[in-house]
Amino acid sequence: MPGTGSTRGLRQRLRKASSTVPDSGLTGPVDIPDPKPADEPKDLRARLRRMRDAAAGTVRGLPKVAKLTWQASPVMTVLILVSTVVGGLTPTVTAYIAKLLLDSVVAAVAGHGSTGTIVWISVFQLGILTFTAVSTALTNVAQQLLQERMTLTIRHQVMEHASRLDLAFFEGSESYDLLRQASQEAPSRPVSMMTSALSLVRTAITFASMIVLLVSVSPLLAAVVMVAPIPAFVSQSKYGARAFMLALFVSPIRRRMEYLSSLVTTDTYAKETKVFGLGPYLVDRFRRLGQTYYARERELTTTRNLVGTAWSMLSTVAGAGIALYIALEAVAGRLTIGDLALYTSAATAVQSSVQGLFTGFSGMYENNLYLDTLYLFLATKPTITAPEKPRPMPRPVLGHVRFDEVSFSYPGSEERALDSVSFEIRPGETVAVVGRNGAGKSTLIKLLCRLYDPTEGRILLDGVDIREFDPDELRACMSAMFQDYVTYQGTAAENIGLGQLGALEDRARIEDSARRAGADERIERLPSGYDSPLGRWFDEGVSLSGGEWQKIALARAFMRDAPILVLDEPTSALDAQAEHDLFARLRALAHGRTTLYISHRFSTVRQAEKILLLDHGRLAEHGTHEELMTLGGNYAELFTLQASAYLAD
Numbered sequence: 001m002p003g004t005g006s007t008r009g010l011r012q013r014l015r016k017a018s019s020t021v022p023d024s025g026l027t028g029p030v031d032i033p034d035p036k037p038a039d040e041p042k043d044l045r046a047r048l049r050r051m052r053d054a055a056a057g058t059v060r061g062l063p064k065v066a067k068l069t070w071q072a073s074p075v076m077t078v079l080i081l082v083s084t085v086v087g088g089l090t091p092t093v094t095a096y097i098a099k100l101l102l103d104s105v106v107a108a109v110a111g112h113g114s115t116g117t118i119v120w121i122s123v124f125q126l127g128i129l130t131f132t133a134v135s136t137a138l139t140n141v142a143q144q145l146l147q148e149r150m151t152l153t154i155r156h157q158v159m160e161h162a163s164r165l166d167l168a169f170f171e172g173s174e175s176y177d178l179l180r181q182a183s184q185e186a187p188s189r190p191v192s193m194m195t196s197a198l199s200l201v202r203t204a205i206t207f208a209s210m211i212v213l214l215v216s217v218s219p220l221l222a223a224v225v226m227v228a229p230i231p232a233f234v235s236q237s238k239y240g241a242r243a244f245m246l247a248l249f250v251s252p253i254r255r256r257m258e259y260l261s262s263l264v265t266t267d268t269y270a271k272e273t274k275v276f277g278l279g280p281y282l283v284d285r286f287r288r289l290g291q292t293y294y295a296r297e298r299e300l301t302t303t304r305n306l307v308g309t310a311w312s313m314l315s316t317v318a319g320a321g322i323a324l325y326i327a328l329e330a331v332a333g334r335l336t337i338g339d340l341a342l343y344t345s346a347a348t349a350v351q352s353s354v355q356g357l358f359t360g361f362s363g364m365y366e367n368n369l370y371l372d373t374l375y376l377f378l379a380t381k382p383t384i385t386a387p388e389k390p391r392p393m394p395r396p397v398l399g400h401v402r403f404d405e406v407s408f409s410y411p412g413s414e415e416r417a418l419d420s421v422s423f424e425i426r427p428g429e430t431v432a433v434v435g436r437n438g439a440g441k442s443t444l445i446k447l448l449c450r451l452y453d454p455t456e457g458r459i460l461l462d463g464v465d466i467r468e469f470d471p472d473e474l475r476a477c478m479s480a481m482f483q484d485y486v487t488y489q490g491t492a493a494e495n496i497g498l499g500q501l502g503a504l505e506d507r508a509r510i511e512d513s514a515r516r517a518g519a520d521e522r523i524e525r526l527p528s529g530y531d532s533p534l535g536r537w538f539d540e541g542v543s544l545s546g547g548e549w550q551k552i553a554l555a556r557a558f559m560r561d562a563p564i565l566v567l568d569e570p571t572s573a574l575d576a577q578a579e580h581d582l583f584a585r586l587r588a589l590a591h592g593r594t595t596l597y598i599s600h601r602f603s604t605v606r607q608a609e610k611i612l613l614l615d616h617g618r619l620a621e622h623g624t625h626e627e628l629m630t631l632g633g634n635y636a637e638l639f640t641l642q643a644s645a646y647l648a649d
């Protein structure tokens with residue numbers, strides 16, 4: 001099996017697996033590479049060496065899991081441990097009792113044994129069986145409860161950690177897989193890992209105790225039992241590694257299939273898929289991907305099982321020969337009938353132990369891989385944190401903003417989204433940011449809210465570098481509405497109230513914010529007013545129009561009585577009247593607070609006290625509308641372009 005579970009190795013494997021299918025699934029080939037790894041070990045020794053490495057990596061992962069399990073419930077952990085040891089010894093004890101029983105029956109038949117002994121052995125056998133049944137039931141209960149508890153604990157940890165991570169983590173494409181796996185796949189893994197590890201221990205105990213028992217009866221038998229499963233072992237080790245590689249290759253294919261499926265089955269995409277007639281095409285792509293995936297899986301599963309069976313037939317034939325030999329030995333009186341029975345059950349138990357060792361081990365290996373993603377996720381540290389001694393926020397915050405030679409590139413990108421941008425916004429000023437698509441307007445806002453830190457330069461609030469404040473406190477003095485605002489599946493009141501958690505239940509304030517955003521009239525017409533559920537998750541949820549949703553998002557931004565207000569295209573979905581009304585109100589609303597808004601509509605832009613024009617990340621022009629028009633530059637050109645569209649003739 002490939003490599004150990006080091007963090008770097010895991011990242012590489014994840015990347016390699018996702019790069020096996022370069023296309024999005026929408027076009028391109030639908031093939032899956034042959035799961036036969038290029039560096040597949042050629043001989044048994046190499047395979048064993050690789051397995052040993054993998055085992056070492058997997059075993060290293062155990063202490064962490066044991067700690068997690070112990071933290072979740074010490075009692076259940078002990079219960080499971082005890083039952084594992086007991087469970088491991090049971091087959092051996094049962095086989096030995098069966099041998100004793102047979103021998104005493106034979107002795108009694110021959111006339112030199114007592115029925116009393118037989119009764120005692122039977123009672124003992126019943127005791128063992130009852131004990132096994134009870135301990136199995138208890139283990140199942142403990143395992144299920146532990147599973148639930150661990151899943152909750154880990155999901156809680158993942159959520160808590162995710163809520164602390166930077167925006168960069170969520171916007172980066174590499175982190176996507178990590179977050180998905182950590183939140184969806186990992187929570188159930190620690191218990192599975194423990195279960196696999198314990199079943200491995202149980203199997204090992206059975207194996208060892210059987211061998212010890214057999215050695216005491218006949219060392220030759222013990223040797224035979226150990227040698228017989230080797231062929232099966234060989235084939236398992238070969239195909240186990242391939243199955244793992246296939247699972248790794250298949251995971252990106254499955255993700256693409258999920259995506260294709262969601263395009264056809266999700267309401268948000270339904271309009272486009274219907275109008276563009278994409279349905280049959282997407283369904284066909286899904287089908288073809290599914291077929292390839294199935295063909296690979298079928299090939300491997302069939303070969304694995306057929307070859308595996310052929311090899312284990314060797315074991316079976318050898319086993320049958322030996323059974324015959326032992327039977328003859330028993331007839332000759334050199335072994336007892338009990339020994340014969342013992343050999344039969346031992347051979348079966350050891351054979352299935354070998355199988356169990358593999359299943360247990362590959363289970364652990366796989367679980368460990370997922371757990372690595374969990375640890376990797378939990379080890380991701382946010383970079384935007386409060387300094388050791390954060391500077392207290394000024395009281396009151398005046399809202400004096402200064403960008404000082406600010407440059408910024410997104411992580412992993414060479415291009416500068418902002419390039420040496422310097423400007424100043426005086427307290428209470430209303431500033432509009434304009435520029436073509438991709439000019440860096442939204443980026444500027446993200447930096448101001450400290451969702452990212454500048455690569456160079458600094459941003460000052462009331463004369464202090466914003467990195468000196470606690471980011472949470474800084475954000476508490478800002479309110480924002482983003483381009484891709486959230487439409488919460490909640491009531492109208494909740495949708496607005498979430499803008500200021502402390503006032504989530506403050507109906508008067510919520511209604512006031514709605515009024516300021518121009519959302520009040522629509523909300524009052526809803527069946528249950530502010531208590532009407534919005535969105536389609538609810539049976540009676542109301543579907544709002546794009547503009548109506550935007551007004552709700554604006555109302556949420558107005559909930560906060562913040563000295564700095566940031567709005568990214570606040571009127572993109574509003575009708576002309578609503579936009580006009582909003583800006584009329586905004587002037588009153590913005591009074592005394594610094595307001596920064598992005599807009600492509602020059603009718604609203606011209607009302608700002610200052611206009612910043614970004615061009616390819618650089619601040620190309622700034623000034624009032626009149627100043628920029630007189631300048632006759634880019635702004636004047638864009639403004640005239642838009643205005644001329646209205647005055648075509």
Ligand SMILES: Nc1ncnc2c1ncn2[C@@H]1O[C@H](COP(=O)(O)OP(=O)(O)OP(=O)(O)O)[C@@H](O)[C@H]1O
Pocket residue numbers: 171172410411413417435436437438439440441442443444
């Ligand atoms: N999360 C991100 N990771 C990498 N690059 C990004 C990211 N977000 C934006 N960019 C890039 O940064 C540049 C500026 O993007 P930004 O969103 O600031 O533009 P914008 O002026 O707001 O555009 P628009 O008018 O279309 O909203 C773009 O070239 C974009 O491709």
